[in-house]
Amino acid sequence: MYKIIDGKAIAQSIRAEIREKVVTFKAETGCEIGLAVVLVGENPASQIYVRNKIKACEEVGIKSYAYYLSAAATQRELEDLLLSLAKDDEINGILVQLPLPTHLSDKALKLIPDCKDVDGFSEGNIGRLCLNLPATVACTPYGVMKILEYEHIEIKEKNAVVVGRSNIVGKPMAMLLMNADATVTVCHSKTKNLKEQCLKADILVSAIGKPKFITSDMIKEGAVVIDVGINRDENGRLCGDVDFESVKEKCSYITPVPGGVGPMTITMLMYNTYLAALRSRN
Ligand code: GUN
Numbered sequence: 001m002y003k004i005i006d007g008k009a010i011a012q013s014i015r016a017e018i019r020e021k022v023v024t025f026k027a028e029t030g031c032e033i034g035l036a037v038v039l040v041g042e043n044p045a046s047q048i049y050v051r052n053k054i055k056a057c058e059e060v061g062i063k064s065y066a067y068y069l070s071a072a073a074t075q076r077e078l079e080d081l082l083l084s085l086a087k088d089d090e091i092n093g094i095l096v097q098l099p100l101p102t103h104l105s106d107k108a109l110k111l112i113p114d115c116k117d118v119d120g121f122s123e124g125n126i127g128r129l130c131l132n133l134p135a136t137v138a139c140t141p142y143g144v145m146k147i148l149e150y151e152h153i154e155i156k157e158k159n160a161v162v163v164g165r166s167n168i169v170g171k172p173m174a175m176l177l178m179n180a181d182a183t184v185t186v187c188h189s190k191t192k193n194l195k196e197q198c199l200k201a202d203i204l205v206s207a208i209g210k211p212k213f214i215t216s217d218m219i220k221e222g223a224v225v226i227d228v229g230i231n232r233d234e235n236g237r238l239c240g241d242v243d244f245e246s247v248k249e250k251c252s253y254i255t256p257v258p259g260g261v262g263p264m265t266i267t268m269l270m271y272n273t274y275l276a277a278l279r280s281r282n
Helices: 007-029 044-060 075-087 106-111 123-130 139-150 170-179 194-199 244-250 262-281
Strands: 034-040 063-069 093-096 159-163 183-187 203-206 223-227 251-254
Touching (some): 007 139, 007 262, 034 075, 044 063, 093 262, 123 170, 139 170, 170 183, 223 244
Parallel strands (some): 159 183, 203 223, 223 251
């Protein structure tokens, strides 16, 4: 028997906890918690993500500051904005929605100080994560860890396989699992024997962005399958990296798409912003 993990319910429960913490923070400090959200251009998916992030801020009582730059914004304009946000005491967290338009360089993100890097993308935060030191952790892999925690899924001594090596998900995911004492294998587009690697997984995390790519013949009986993919299938419907209908039969736990990891990402962004505010007071 498998359990379908309800990411939405876990996210709601964590958001309720965050809301309470934010209330306490405001009462104790007399200060708001501020998150700056920067969107450059008109990427439709990014517009939806930004809207949802602003909505989540309202839900937990964090004050959001939205900055919409035109698709024609220059590197200089973006950098000037980030420099001013970095100095602004009312801003505890800064988030630049990615991807940036192609004429702009991600190097601008270096202007976000580690303490306001609520995405956990900075060299300092990634470095501290690798060293297993206190770090702001990227929201999606952090959300996956919270799901495993909520479901009481043991990580220690387990074989974890991460499919995907992106800086945003795959790499920090592998580090978090390693820090939690799993034996971790990272697979990617150049991995030769992907199926054999996946078959070793007690915990499989897929973050590759290929619809229904992970099939049941790649899954060990009783595995925990976490699907980070958000894709469209041949009929235009939202689906994950995992072929859910066939894979679920072999799993002990599986996350659906939508309603699995997705709702956790923005929730962890809210938590990271709260933590940044807390640090700024201490
Ligand atoms: N684009 C896709 N995922 C993310 C994310 O987690 N943070 C930001 N800022 N942009 C993204």
